[in-house]
Amino acid sequence: MNAVIEPRKETTGEPLVVAHDLARTFDVSPPWLNRVLERKPRVLLHAVDGVSFSIERGKTLALVGESGCGKSTVARLLVGLYAPTRGGLQFDGQDAHAAFKTPEGRKLRRRIQMIFQDPYASLNPRWIVEDIIGEPLREHGILSGKAELRERVGELLKSVGLSPLDMSKYPHQFSGGQRQRISIARALATQPEFLVCDEPTSALDVSVQAQVLNIMKDLQREQGLTYLFISHNLAVVRHVADQVGVMYLGRLVEVADKQKLFADPQHPYTRMLLDAIPQMKHTGRQRTPVQGEVPNPLNPPTGCAFHPRCPHANARCSAERPKLLGIQGVQVACHAVEEGRI
Numbered sequence: 001m002n003a004v005i006e007p008r009k010e011t012t013g014e015p016l017v018v019a020h021d022l023a024r025t026f027d028v029s030p031p032w033l034n035r036v037l038e039r040k041p042r043v044l045l046h047a048v049d050g051v052s053f054s055i056e057r058g059k060t061l062a063l064v065g066e067s068g069c070g071k072s073t074v075a076r077l078l079v080g081l082y083a084p085t086r087g088g089l090q091f092d093g094q095d096a097h098a099a100f101k102t103p104e105g106r107k108l109r110r111r112i113q114m115i116f117q118d119p120y121a122s123l124n125p126r127w128i129v130e131d132i133i134g135e136p137l138r139e140h141g142i143l144s145g146k147a148e149l150r151e152r153v154g155e156l157l158k159s160v161g162l163s164p165l166d167m168s169k170y171p172h173q174f175s176g177g178q179r180q181r182i183s184i185a186r187a188l189a190t191q192p193e194f195l196v197c198d199e200p201t202s203a204l205d206v207s208v209q210a211q212v213l214n215i216m217k218d219l220q221r222e223q224g225l226t227y228l229f230i231s232h233n234l235a236v237v238r239h240v241a242d243q244v245g246v247m248y249l250g251r252l253v254e255v256a257d258k259q260k261l262f263a264d265p266q267h268p269y270t271r272m273l274l275d276a277i278p279q280m281k282h283t284g285r286q287r288t289p290v291q292g293e294v295p296n297p298l299n300p301p302t303g304c305a306f307h308p309r310c311p312h313a314n315a316r317c318s319a320e321r322p323k324l325l326g327i328q329g330v331q332v333a334c335h336a337v338e339e340g341r342i
């Protein structure tokens with residue numbers, strides 16, 4: 001039976017982040033002249049195609065899914081690096097994309113920060129750490145005096161487990177994990193409420209990953225931070241998430257509390273992802289063998305985009321796109337789940 005999802009019991013107010021039907025299309029057409037001469041049509045790639053979710057203050061929503069499913073595009077939409085082609089984003093009750101375009105947008109940008117996957121590429125190699133972490137403080141006019149700035153940079157370094165003495169060094173003098181800590185310190189400089197973390201530990205060794213993840217969890221607890229956390233690593237997601245959203249070809253196919261998702265995945269794609277991890281415990285249900293590859297996003301399958309890979313697909317699946325519905329306390333987009341076939 002389908003039902004509207006009940007608000008979570010511990011909800012204390014409005015969610016901090018509400019994405020509604022967010023979509024982003026990229027024009028990947030050949031150059032204009034080739035199109036005219038070779039009579040080629042315009043080509044649009046639907047990187048994100050109608051994604052809705054909300055994140056409560058102080059909580060973490062993790063987004064998972066195979067390469068190219070649109071995770072980074074969602075991240076960039078959330079921080080205003082991309083404007084949506086459709087849909088919108090409410091942040092603390094205000095229309096974020098409308099605000100980003102106004103002078104008020106500066107205030108909003110202070111409240112929403114992003115951490116990228118590659119800490120080396122995102123840190124200017126020619127700047128010392130003091131300037132790297134101090135830049136957002138200066139740019140947003142938060143602090144300008146040299147002494148104040150140094151003091152604050154020192155505090156930020158300590159908050160991520162580094163020493164204030166590190167501020168006179170260059171990025172190349174640090175290990176990968178330390179560099180990612182510097183990125184986190186820089187992101188925290190403006191005292192944001194919402195951090196969008198795009199694969200923040202994927203470039204790190206496993207042992208270092210755990211340290212960085214623990215720092216991020218501690219910071220969340222201490223500062224009440226809200227995270228959108230992107231990872232293709234389900235073990236990492238299991239460690240950090242409160243809720244998990246599973247994406248496939250630009251859409252969310254399942255959104256559930258972490259415990260529920262890992263213990264009782266509903267969507268065949270979620271099952272396939274979980275079954276690909278050998279060490280995951282299973283609840284006795286049959287494994288869904290991993291099969292096929294992600295389709296070309298320029299030519300997505302009809303109906304349910306997962307149908308060419310799905311062991312439960314039938315005629316309805318290839319004809320009709322399933323909607324994300326509230327079913328037994330989780331949101332799932334699957335005809336077979338809706339019909340009670342699986």
Ligand SMILES: Nc1ncnc2c1ncn2[C@@H]1O[C@H](COP(=O)(O)OP(=O)(O)OP(=O)(O)O)[C@@H](O)[C@H]1O
Binds near residue numbers: 046065070297
């Ligand atoms: N600026 C762009 N121009 C054209 N196509 C883009 C652009 N950015 C992303 N895409 C395409 O949009 C789709 C989604 O890309 P995105 O980077 O969001 O995926 P992802 O889930 O983050 O993948 P990964 O796990 O590899 O980081 C892909 O097909 C990608 O090729």
Ligand code: SF4
Binds near residue numbers: 306311334
């Ligand atoms: S809608 Fe059909 S094809 Fe898609 S996941 Fe469900 S059963 Fe599989």
Ligand SMILES: [Mg+2]
Binds near residue numbers: 071072198
């Ligand atoms: Mg990405």
